[in-house]
Amino acid sequence: xxxxxxxxxxxxxxxxxxxxxxxxxxxxxxxxxxxxxxxxxxxxxxxxxxxxxxxxxxxxxxxxxxxxxxxxxxxxxxxxxxxxxxxxxxxxxxxxxxxxxxxxxxxxxx
Amino acid sequence: xxxxxxxxxxxxxxxxxxxxxxxxxxxxxxxxxxxxxxxxxxxxxxxxxxxxxxxxxxxxxxxxxxxxxxxxxxxxxxxxxxxxxxxxxxxxxxxxxxxxxxxxxxxxxx
Numbered sequence: 092x093x094x095x096x097x098x099x100x101x102x103x104x105x106x107x108x109x110x111x112x113x114x115x116x117x118x119x120x121x122x123x124x125x126x127x128x129x130x131x132x133x134x135x136x137x138x139x140x141x142x143x144x145x146x147x148x149x150x151x152x153x154x155x156x157x158x159x160x161x162x163x164x165x166x167x168x169x170x171x172x173x174x175x176x177x178x179x180x181x182x183x184x185x186x187x188x189x190x191x192x193x194x195x196x197x198x199x200x201x
Numbered sequence: 202x203x204x205x206x207x208x209x210x211x212x213x214x215x216x217x218x219x220x221x222x223x224x225x226x227x228x229x230x231x232x233x234x235x236x237x238x239x240x241x242x243x244x245x246x247x248x249x250x251x252x253x254x255x256x257x258x259x260x261x262x263x264x265x266x267x268x269x270x271x272x273x274x275x276x277x278x279x280x281x282x283x284x285x286x287x288x289x290x291x292x293x294x295x296x297x298x299x300x301x302x303x304x305x306x307x308x309x310x311x
Contacts, residue, residue, distance in 0.1 A: 093308045105215050107226060114224020116217060119280040131306045165299040166292050170229040172300045182276050189275040190282045196241045198203045 093131075097169040098124065103139055106171035108181065111160045117181040118189040120147070122171055127162075134159050136173055155179035203241075207279040208234065213249055216281040218291065221270050227291040228299040230257070232281055237272075244269050246283055265289035 098104055103121040110117055120138040122130070125146060129137040136157035140147040150156030159175035182189040208214055213231040220227055230248040232240070235256060239247040246267035250257040260266030269285035292299040 093304065105229060107217055107229065109224075109226055114219075116219055116226065116282055119215060119217065119275065127304075128309055131304060131309055162304040163300040164302050164304055165229065166294050166296070166301070167299075168302075170299075171304075172226055184276050186276070189277075189280075190273040191276070192274050192278075194203065194237075194241060194272040194274055194281075199238055199241055 093124070093127065095168050096124070096127065096164060096171075097167065099169070101141075103141070104169055104171055106136075106138065106173060108136060108157055108177075109172060109174050111174040111176055115188055116190055117157070117177060117187070120149075127171065130159055130173065131162060136175065149181075150178065153179065153183070155181060157181065203234070203237065205278050206234070206237065206274060206281075207277065209279070211251075213251070214279055214281055216246075216248065216283060218246060218267055218287075219282060219284050221284040221286055225298055226300055227267070227287060227297070230259075237281065240269055240283065241272060246285065259291075260288065263289070263293070265291060267291065 102123045106122045108117045123139040126137040126139050136149040138147045156178045157175045161174040163172040212233045216232045218227045233249040236247040236249050246259040248257045266288045267285045271284040273282040
């Protein structure tokens with residue numbers, strides 16, 4: 092089934108990480124085939140860093156790993172959803188989630 | 202703040218849609234600036250269809266709209282998270298969510 096995953100022209104798919112208990116969406120990053128394989132094999136989240144252009148074991152630097160309990164693909168096999176528990180704040184800003192800035196209609200002005 | 206959104210070279214950002222009550226991740230699609238503007242203004246989800254290359258008012262064809270209660274951006278402003286309630290199954294397959302296929306280590310073989 093893994094060979095059906097539709098990686099984009101850069102060989103990547105977006106991967107959403109969600110807290111398995113609270114349902115909170117923690118972050119979105121990208122996986123190549125090797126990241127997805129390592130995530131499934133190791134039970135920890137692996138991504139591909141587009142800025143550093145290298146495999147990225149989430150938490151290897153920060154110590155904040157994501158222990159993955161479930162991996163899902165979407166209907167057209169071009170997005171991954173992982174559910175798991177982070178061992179610390181997921182965001183490099185120190186926030187629990189990367190989604191801590193709300194947008195409103197007022198942001199359309201100026 | 203909207204002008205800070207980092208659209209990719211195709212002018213798009215990935216946008217995650219999540220059920221505002223259950224936390225279930227429903228789908229991932231893409232927004233251009235106009236989609237994001239219309240979502241914030243109308244309170245319903247608008248995306249950009251990469252296959253049809255046109256603005257996409259989610260539900261305009263299927264009748265299954267997403268009524269949006271919150272819009273968030275991530276730490277580096279290149280991903281959107283919308284929280285809302287869908288008026289019917291979000292997925293074109295008729296499933297409530299697009300993420301209905303689980304991957305396991307067994308999928309690495311064959």
